[in-house]
Every structure is written in structure tokens, then in C-alpha cells.
Amino acid sequence: MPPSFQTLATATVLLLLFTASAVSCASLPPEDGIRIVSAEKRIDLTGPIVKVYLTLKVENVAAASDAYQVLLAFTPTEVQHLAIVKATRAEGKRKKKTYVPLAVEASDLATSAPNGANLYSVLLDAPLKPGETITLEVLYVLTHSLEPFPAEISQSESQLVYYRDSAVLLSPYHVLEQVTYIKMPSNRIESFTRVDPTSRAGTEVKYGTYSNQAPNSYLPILVHYENNRPFAVVEELVRKVEISHWGNVQITEHYKLRHGGARHKGVFSRLEYQSRPSISGASSFKNLLARLPPRVHSVYYRDEIGNISTSHLRIGSHKSELEIEPRYPLFGGWHCTFTIGYGLPLQDFLFESDDGRRFINLTFGCPLLDTVVDDLTIKVVLPEGSKNPQPIVPFATEKHLETSYSYLDVVGRTTVVLKKNNVVGEHNVPFQVHYEFNPIFMLAEPMMLISAVLLFFVACIAYLHMDLSIGKSS
């Protein structure tokens, strides 16, 4: 990177820093007396998805009142790209550490935070008494937060990206001591903003230790580094789960995939791609791994013009792995679409609850590893005759019901549609759909077919025994 650019970047960063700190001075102090004793922020930039691990040691310094929640602050851009926030409370020391998951929800205190920062509150399972400290482990995932720069690269170049964040923890609380680590996939780091003390060791950049940061402080940093991991973005994924009480769960997944990294420009030379695979098209990817449930059968992988023959399936006892290759290697900005379908044994997924209702236990999210799903739709097609469906999903989704028709349906099948944006691997958790079903409906379609065949024979008999001619031929 040219030095002029670096100075420019530093200047902007400094400018931002001043405005940010100016704003932070004017902000309100938090109403509950929580103080962060020590904070460690580890940012994992090795993949296409940014994962941030926070370890917060929180102390209630208020005189009398208990604390029921701990607030986390995010900038507006972070909130846009925020896929999931998970928090756990760590108990015990070192080896015998146990983690208790805590609920996280968007806080309605958002208005009180400066500069449009959004607050999320971690609800504590037990109130934090004055003087007590707890350790919180927070994980949040940011998608689309790595900006390729340069935005267009040719086949022989590798992909460089920008990552923007703050050197100090953005928090509504007073932070006594804080350190930030940024981990990058390779040694090739073009530049990073220095906010002393800053040090670099191999693939890791360390910011800090900073002490005594006022609430809502923000020190913008910019990291420019090489990231050739596949930036696979599923723009749209429709998963259709069809349940047949005859013993099969059929899952069909329609993918619309894009390489979300730096756009490919100029020629694509197959020669160079094949003869120099390590240099040429470093940021492109040609295969993806999908993790499917065990005992999967009848797997297919195709697109609108037919079967795609480049896939491998490994069936294991705990999971099945489907390795798929799109028809062509995906370079930056290239798209492709495909469909994966498979069947699963019903008894692994369908259960009867105590109240006589049935529930199907499925996994939310996208089976492809290390991908971002911009727009996920899950359609659970219940068998014909099901009533009162009730989906139970551990996070907020858009839900509605519709009716779909399949083989010889008369009244149609109740379909539960779940929609969610910005889905990552951490969303691959079980969810349930409860519904009522009377087994007599299983016989409806066979009976229909039988009666149709019967009618046909009756018609044949009637036709053969009737004389439809007008005049008798002597």
C-alpha cells in the first residue's frame, strides 16, 4: 500500500475518532451501576464471516440495586450485518468451567444510546447483586462486513479486504481494562491502523491494553489484509420439507449462490486455472460442503438444465457429508443456481408429544458450511389433513401459513412458512413444528386410486354390455 494512502486513512480514522469521542463525552451515564472490569475482544477474520468473541468481566458497583441485564452496544452498520448474538455465563475456574446460556434480546433502550448505536441486552439468569462480578462470554457474527479492496481483481491476483471496527470495546459502561485481538488468515497484512499500544505477531494484531475507557468510546480501526477463503453467499435459499406419514421426509433445497468477494475482471483462462491452481484464481472456489443428517437417501444434485455430475456423498452414522461442485468454478461476482434434494427416514424426525399431537424436529439454517444465507425460506409441508400447526423456533422469524398441492391432493396440504434474513452456521439449531394429524387421512389417496380403477372397470363392463348402436345391422 502506498504510504500516502496510509496517512490519508489514518487521518480519516483520527477524524472519526475525534467525533466519536466527542459524542461519547456527551452521552448519558448508564443508569445501573455496572462496570466492566476487564474485556477481551477476539475478532476472527479468517473466514468470509466475521466472528467476534467477547469475554467480559462485569461488576455491579451500584450501591443497592441488583442488575438483571447487561447491555451490549453495536454501531448501526454492525446491526445491519449482525446475524446472531449469543451469550453465556461462565462459571468455575479454568479447567472446570461450565457455560450457562443466557437469553439475548434487542433492547428498547436504543434511543438512549448515542449516534444511533443499538443496544442488545443479555438477560442474566440470576440477578447480579451489588459488589458481585460475573464473566460473560459473548459471541456475535457479522456477515458482509469484509469489503473487498480492490473491488475488482483479475484471475492472477489474490483478494484483499477491508475490515472496520473499533480498537476499544463499544460499551455503554465504563471499561477498566480492555484488549482486542484480530486474527487474520495469512501473514499478508497490507496495513492496519495503529492505535498505540498496537502490536502484530504473525497473523494476529493486538490492540491494547487500553485502560479506563469512558462509556461509548470508539476508536475506529481499519485492517487491510488478504483473505482468499471462499466468499460463498447464498442469496436465496428455499428449503421445502415434505412429510409423508408413509415413512419419508423429503427435503428439497433451491440455492441461488454468488461469490461475494472481489469481482472478477477481464479474462478467465482455463489454462492458467488448471496449470497453476495455487496462484490462479486464489479467491475462487469450486466446491462446497453440505452437512446432511445421517441415514440420508436418494440424494440428488441438479439445476434447471439437468443433473450436475460432480458431487460426492459420504454417509456416516452421525452425519452425512455431501461435497458438491457447481458446474464451473465461481469467481468473484459469478452466480450459479442449483437444487439439492434428499430423503430421510421419518422415524428420525417425527415424534409424538404427550398431548397426542405430533411434532417434527428439524434443523434450521443452511446445510452448506461457511456460507451466509441472505434470505432463507423454510417451508414445512405437513401431510394432507393436518391441523393447527405451531412452529417453535428459538429465534425471531417471520411465519405464515399457506396451502400447497401435491400428488392427488384434494384439500391441499397445510404448509408452515418460516422466513429469516442473514442466516449463518450458528443458526443451525433444531426447531419443531407441532400439529395434529389423524392417521385415517393416510388412506385417502390410496382409496381414491382404488375407486378410480374400480370405476374404470365398471365403466368397461357397462360399455361392453350396452348396445349403443342406433339401428340394428341385420
Next chain:
Amino acid sequence: MAEPEASSAAANGGGRLRNAFGGVLSAFTLLLIGVLAFSIRLFSVIKYESVIHEFDPYFNFRVTQFLSKNGIYEFWNWFDDRTWYPLGRVIGGTVYPGLTLTAGTIWWLLNSLNIPLSVETVCVFTAPIFSANASWATYLLTKEAKGTGAGLMAAAILAMVPSYISRSVAGSYDNEAVAIFALIFTFYLYVKTLNTGSLFYATLNALSYFYMVCSWGGYTFIINLIPMHVLLCIVTGRYSSRLYIAYAPLVILGTLLAALVPVVGFNAVMTSEHFASFLVFIILHVVALVYYIKGLLTPRLFKVAMTLVISVGLAVCFAVVAVLVALVASSPTKGWSGRSLSLLDPTYASKYIPIIASVSEHQPPTWPSYFMDINVLAFLIPAGIISCFLPLSDASSFMVLYLVTAVYFSGVMVRLMLVLAPAACILSGIALSEVFGVLTRSLKFQLSKLFDDSSSAVPASGDSSTERATNSTKSENGNEKSETAPKEKPSKKNRKKEKEMAESVPVKPNKKEKRLLVLPFELSIMGILLLIVLGGFYVVHCVWAAAEAYSAPSIVLTSRSRDGLHVFDDFREAYAWLSHNTDVDDKVASWWDYGYQTTAMANRTVIVDNNTWNNTHIATVGTAMSSPEKAAWEIFNSLDVKYVLVVFGGLVGYPSDDINKFLWMVRIGGGVFPHIKEPDYLRDGQYRVDAQATPTMLNCLMYKLCYYRFVETDGKGFDRVRGYEIGKKHFKLTHFEEVFTTHHWMVRIYKLKPQKNRVRGKLKKLKSGAKSSSTLAAGRKNPWQ
């Protein structure tokens, strides 16, 4: 006549049950034949996948998709701007809609029953379904001519005849798949009408003909063959009112209905292909009039009237013929379409229309292809012809005529082997059934004789006397009659109406035949065994042809090597890339072979496609491909082309690539733009791209696009199809850039580079360069500027 009826009446009780049993048995056999016809065509789905095959089926598939999405009215009005850019094509008016309407209807029906099959699935399985229908239609047709046994035999043979399989495997979604069914069914209804004289069947016949017209351009075969047969009947003195009913409604109704199909329209009365039917129509009426008058008048008066009618009729005929000749002479192609002309004059296409000659399926077939496509049927046909003549009826004479004409047409074009196949099957079915009949009958007779001998304990002396034979045939008569009774029953019904005709005659010779045709026991056993071996050979061949020869979808190729099956899916790779990574309105230029696939699979606008209606446009693309880079760039740029697609097999040894088709591009291009000369591309009359190749060849766009950076793969540039090193190895492209090459290099896509900014200092130089190039290629260098 009375005798067999009496005997059948005697055996009425047992006969009825037997009849019913025979009916059920033949229905069951037919069902099995249908299943056979359907399932033998599924090799392509099992070995490859359920996918549309080749080139034309992709177009049909695309049309069907459009139909199922937008409905029938939109379909009629569909102007397709995705092809023949910038001209476009009126699909609704230029396509035979039978196939698409059929598949569209099936799809609609299934979907209204909530059976969610995709349009693609329906299209893939349309051809096998219609093959089953075709074999049933064959049964009906042959039954009309020669009875149930021959019908079943012919249906079974047709179900697996390789010639028909080649056009109707699952996925081969082409017009012929339904057209062959329509063809046979129309013939059946014609023969049925001829046998019954029923107007009901005549009307059905016209409708069936309408379906055929909807389905395939080959309907002209029907509308010429049936008049020929009518003429034959008249000439041989077999005119009857049944013939009139069979023919007159067909011409009137059929022509009216045919004119309803947009692609035919007024061609149904305007082109020479249809004149024969009208001429015969007139002749038929004259003959009918003559017969009518003959019935009214006394012989003396009739003679007077005859001269009168003949003179008037001749005058009218001359007038009509004169008008026809005038009409025909006024049109440039004498009223015939190019393909029909090349049928009548096999050398026509190669002389005048290289684009028809360039299609491999329009070439005359070689002898091995007869063996490949109809196999043992070729040897059975003569026997079938003979047995058709044994009692020559209207129906059997029709079979013979059909066969003879079909043999001629198949000799002209490989593609029309398909028309020959049903005829060959029918005649072979007749032959086999006759032979089996003779052999089993004599076997039965010998066996019964054997039993008789053993029971009466009379040693079989060497002189198996004829009287003994006659005796036992007589004793057997009852049995045999009851067996043949159900077979003859339908035909008897038909013939009731023409009692006065010589219908009692065939019964007698039949009896005589039976007596004469008794073969020795061993010989008949041997004969049957040999026939079974022959049939087995045929079946094995058919299965092999279906499984190995005709199942490849041609868009995905496989090769077997030591480390297993290797799949070459390059075409779809390229089309998928085009479809997802180029702008939706980009124009893609390629040789016309890939036009349909590009529009269907990549959904991109193409310049030319497999509907070769505009020779000039194709010649333009051919010219561009055979021009040097700069001239080609100018042509493509003027056509608004953004990508150029070439198919190159040199790396993996795929022989039908663009370099092998290149001479046709030169020929077709040179046919319109004379500055492209075929000899420039040939060295001593030989087509080659190695070091001996001409500089014109080595500098043309096709060569460059195919071999760009090819030498870097192995360092030598060894072309595996041609089997030598290429001539010009290192070169750069100045006006095109490579944007995509598939995994096995089979499809290479190039993008036209944008025009360079003009540099002021270089203005003069550029001008002089342009001048020299324009003087070099004088005249029509770029047809679009």
C-alpha cells in the same frame, strides 16, 4: 361361406369362451408390448439422466415451457426475439404445434390432477408414451390387413425397431416421436375405412390426418401415398364405394383442417406437394361417375356416354393441368420446398442448398445403416410382400405400396428411414406370422397324425399318403375352424357388405393351401427354432441399439476408462455459465447447431439457430467465422454480438466440433458472400489445420478461437481429433478475449473487445490500414454495413 359359418356355429359354446380368452390374451399381449415399447426407451434415463436430448428437442422443450406458462393464445402469437437476432422468429406461425400441444396437454392434465410433474419430465417421457401408442396403432393397422396374429407380431417388432428407437428414446422430444404414431394411425383409419366403408372412420381419418399435419412436415407423405393407393386401386379395377368414402372426405376435410395449422396454411392448396391428392380426387370422381352411369345405362348407351364423358373429361383435365402447370411454373422452386425437391432429386440439395446438405440426417444412408436400423427386417420384408400378394386385398396392396415408397425415400435421406420402419415392421410381422402359421399348422397336423398313428397302432409307413392327410385334415377341420374363427370374425363382418364380391373364393384356396403346405415334422421344428433364433437375434440387436447406440443425450458425453466412468458435461457448464454470468440481453454468436441449446439452456439471444430459415443470416455467421479476426469482429459487432461461442474437441478428442464442421461454414458463407472461397481453405483439395494448412485457414477466426493458447496445454499443440499438431501455435487475439473455457475445453466463449479509443497520432496510420484491407477484400466484406 356357409360351411365355416355352420361349423363355427356348432362350436359356438366353446368358441365363445375361446374367443373371449383370445381377446384377453391379445389385450394382455398388447399391454405388454406397450410396456416393452415404453421401457426399452428408458435406457437413456437409466444410463444418463432424465434430460432433453440433442438440438431440436431443446427448442420443442422451450416452446412447451412457453406454452405451459403463457397459454395457447399467447403461444400462437409468440414472436420470439431471443433468436435470429435482429430478425426474430414468429414461433406460433412457423412451428408444427402437434408435439408441443400434446405434451402441454398432458402436463396440464397432470397438473390439474395435482400431480406436480415438471414440464421437462413430461417432455422427456412423451416420446416413449407415443411409441407405445404407435405399436398399438401398428397392431390395428396390420390386423386390418392380415388378422390379429400378424398384428401382434408387427406391434411387437415395431415396439423395438431401432430406427424408431433412435428418434424416440426418453428425452428425444422431437416431432417424429408423435408423428410416427399419427402416421400409422392415419393409415390404420384409412384402411379401416376402406374395409368398412364407414363414414365414421372416414371422419376420424381426417382428424387423425389433422393431427399428423400438426405434428410433422412428413404429412406430405400421407397425402401423396394415399392418392397413389387410390389410383392403384382404380387402375387395377378395384374401385368401390368404400374407396370413395375412404378418400373423398379425407381430401376435403383433411385439406380444410390442414389449412388451419398456421405453419401449413394455404400451402395445403398452393404447393405442389398436395397436387397429387387433388388430381386423384378428380380422377376418383370421374371414375365414380363412370361407374354410376354404367349402372344406369344399358351397355350400348353406356358406350355412347363413355365417349362423351371422356371427351369432356379430357377437356376439363387439360384445362386443370394447364392451370396447374402455369401456377407451378410461376413459382421459382416449381412450388416445391427444398427438402421435398431433394427427395425427388437426391442431388438437388448438394447442388443448390448447402445448408440442407450440411445436415447429416439429410444425407443418403449407407447399407450398414439399413442393417443397423431395421436389422433382420430387411430380410423378412420380401416374404412379407409375397404373403401380401397371396390374397391381394385393398389393405395388403396398401402395405406393399407403402413399403415401396418408403424404401425409396429412405434411400434418399437417412432421416426418412423412420418412415420405412413401420412399413418394414408391418410386412415382417405379416411374414413372420404367416410362416409361424404354416409351421405350427403343419406341426400340429403332424403331431395329431403321430397321435392318431400311435392310438390306432398303425405303423407309419414311408409313403405318407395324401389321402390319409386329407382324412385327418377333415377330422381336424372342426378344431381348426374354431381356432381360426375368431381371427376371421372381424374381417367377415367387414366383408358382409360386399357379399356379391368374390369373397367365397379365398376360403377355398385357403383350404387348399393347408393341404399343400404341410411340411415334414422335423422341418417345421427346425423352421420354428430358426425363426426363434432370428427373433432372438433381432431382440438382442434392438436392446443393444437402444442401450448403447441411441441413448446418448449428446449434451453430456461419457467415456469409460480404466479408472471408471468419466463424464464430459461441458456443454451444460458453458450454457449455465452464460445463463448466470452474462447480461440477460447479451447476444451470443455460434454456429447454428448450438442455437437452440443456447436459447433453451442459457436463455440468451442467438444470431442463428437450427431452424435454418434464413440462409443469408447463417451465411453471415459462416463468413464471420471464416474471416480474419478484424473482419469477423466488424461483422459480429454490427450484429450487436457480445459473446462468441465455439465448440472445440481437440483436447479430449470430441469429433463433431466446429473445426470439423468448418468447411460447411465456408461453403454456406461463400454461397452468399463470394469473397469467401472454399479453395482458399484447402491445401490440394484436402482440409487440414496442421502445418500444411493454408494461411487463410490459419488466420480465420474459427481457427484462432479454437486453438487460442492450445499449445500451452501440452507444449506441442497436438489435436486429438485430427491426430496431428496444429499449424499455427503461438498467436494473440487482438479483437476478442477469452472469458470462459469449460473444464475439458469443449466449449470456449470469447467476448468481443470494445472498440479502442482513437489515438490522435495514429489516425493516419489507421486510415491507410483500413484502406488496404478494404481493397483486399473488395465488395461485400461486411454485409451489414
